[in-house]
Amino acid sequence: MTDRITRVTVSSVTLPLPTPISDAKVLTGRQRAMTEVAMLLAEIDTAEGHHGFGFSYSKRAGGPGQYAHAVEVAPDLVGEDPSDIGRLWTKLAWAGASVGRSGLSIQAIAAFDVALWDLKARRAGLSLAKLIGSHHDAVPTYNTSGGFLHTPVDEVCANATTALQRGIGGIKVKVGQPDWREDLRRLEKIRAHLGDDVPLMVDANQQWDRATAMRMGRLLEPFELVWIEEPLDAYDVEGHAHLTRTLATPVASGEMLTSVREHLALVDAAAVDVLQPDAARVGGITELLTLLTHASRHHLTVAPHFAMELHVQLAACYPGPVWVEHFDWLEPLFEERLETRDGQMVVPDRPGLGLTPSQQARAWTTDSVTVSEARS
Numbered sequence: 001m002t003d004r005i006t007r008v009t010v011s012s013v014t015l016p017l018p019t020p021i022s023d024a025k026v027l028t029g030r031q032r033a034m035t036e037v038a039m040l041l042a043e044i045d046t047a048e049g050h051h052g053f054g055f056s057y058s059k060r061a062g063g064p065g066q067y068a069h070a071v072e073v074a075p076d077l078v079g080e081d082p083s084d085i086g087r088l089w090t091k092l093a094w095a096g097a098s099v100g101r102s103g104l105s106i107q108a109i110a111a112f113d114v115a116l117w118d119l120k121a122r123r124a125g126l127s128l129a130k131l132i133g134s135h136h137d138a139v140p141t142y143n144t145s146g147g148f149l150h151t152p153v154d155e156v157c158a159n160a161t162t163a164l165q166r167g168i169g170g171i172k173v174k175v176g177q178p179d180w181r182e183d184l185r186r187l188e189k190i191r192a193h194l195g196d197d198v199p200l201m202v203d204a205n206q207q208w209d210r211a212t213a214m215r216m217g218r219l220l221e222p223f224e225l226v227w228i229e230e231p232l233d234a235y236d237v238e239g240h241a242h243l244t245r246t247l248a249t250p251v252a253s254g255e256m257l258t259s260v261r262e263h264l265a266l267v268d269a270a271a272v273d274v275l276q277p278d279a280a281r282v283g284g285i286t287e288l289l290t291l292l293t294h295a296s297r298h299h300l301t302v303a304p305h306f307a308m309e310l311h312v313q314l315a316a317c318y319p320g321p322v323w324v325e326h327f328d329w330l331e332p333l334f335e336e337r338l339e340t341r342d343g344q345m346v347v348p349d350r351p352g353l354g355l356t357p358s359q360q361a362r363a364w365t366t367d368s369v370t371v372s373e374a375r376s
């Protein structure tokens with residue numbers, strides 16, 4: 001069965017956030033508060049009438065660059081067989097080879113790659129997880145969006161209660177403030193509020209140096225955390241490896257890495273206990289699957305970063321311990337909602353990703369380009 005891509009649409013969508021968002025990178029002065037997410041949407045249609053939808057994204061700067069790169073390479077897909085996903089990934093990577101095989105250029109490719117996988121699963125009448133080969137119908141989930149640093153601690157506690165009542169299993173909160181004692185004060189209140197049995201994680205968003213990370217890692221041990229996330233600069237492989245060997249609490253990282261190769265440096269150095277890839281950031285589903293295989297062989301826990309609508313399908317395909325991050329930010333972009341119960345996120349059984357762009361997503365579209373096969 002061969003088919004042919006006849007039409008590719010690339011859209012730039014600006015998703016506003018209800019409240020300016022601050023993690024430790026803002027409190028240490030390295031980044032401004034986040035007020036929007038730049039979404040890159042890709043829609044692919046074929047001669048046989050099949051359709052695929054995918055997306056990528058960027059936070060703060062980079063969205064216009066991703067969009068421009070996607071618009072530039074989109075014509076390379078027209079006329080191709082949509083089933084040849086691996087070959088098409090390589091073709092698009094070669095098209096942008098001079099700007100590299102990591103970062104912005106492959107994040108643009110990610111939107112097409114996700115759309116092609118969505119198309120293939122829809123055509124098969126299977127969810128993406130079932131198409132790939134699923135291990136789970138539901139995946140343990142934890143909430144992040146309620147625990148940022150712009151949120152007063154009483155509100156963090158209230159948000160956690162709401163999340164648990166919604167069937168979300170764990171709670172992650174941000175740390176890494178310039179005054180580490182303030183992190184501990186917040187955590188004490190949060191742990192006391194949750195009790196000892198609720199899985200709790202912290203995320204320092206790369207804002208500790210090696211000495212601070214080690215000190216904090218030891219001070220945090222009584223909290224019995226599921227993991228400490230991004231204690232160090234994302235590219236400090238040696239520093240992460242030392243923490244992982246030394247601390248009782250598992251160490252997590254990987255969300256800021258922008259290629260599989262960068263992740264393999266962490267994995268091969270046994271630098272983390274929990275790997276946190278983001279399919280949009282590493283070039284899409286094709287690349288993420290390579291990484292999941294590698295992580296599994298090293299018996300790592302996998303907790304994909306952000307974009308739960310995409311990652312719940314991929315987490316379901318991981319044979320080892322796995323978590324999916326509950327982040328409600330992208331919900332307005334889609335007609336559908338994910339279901340959480342008993343601490344788990346249910347893997348949708350609708351064909352493909354099971355996602356339909358909402359009217360709101362169309363209204364937030366700032367630019368869009370369609371390339372089509374020339375009619376003969």
Ligand SMILES: [Mg+2]
Binds near residue numbers: 229
């Ligand atoms: Mg994080």
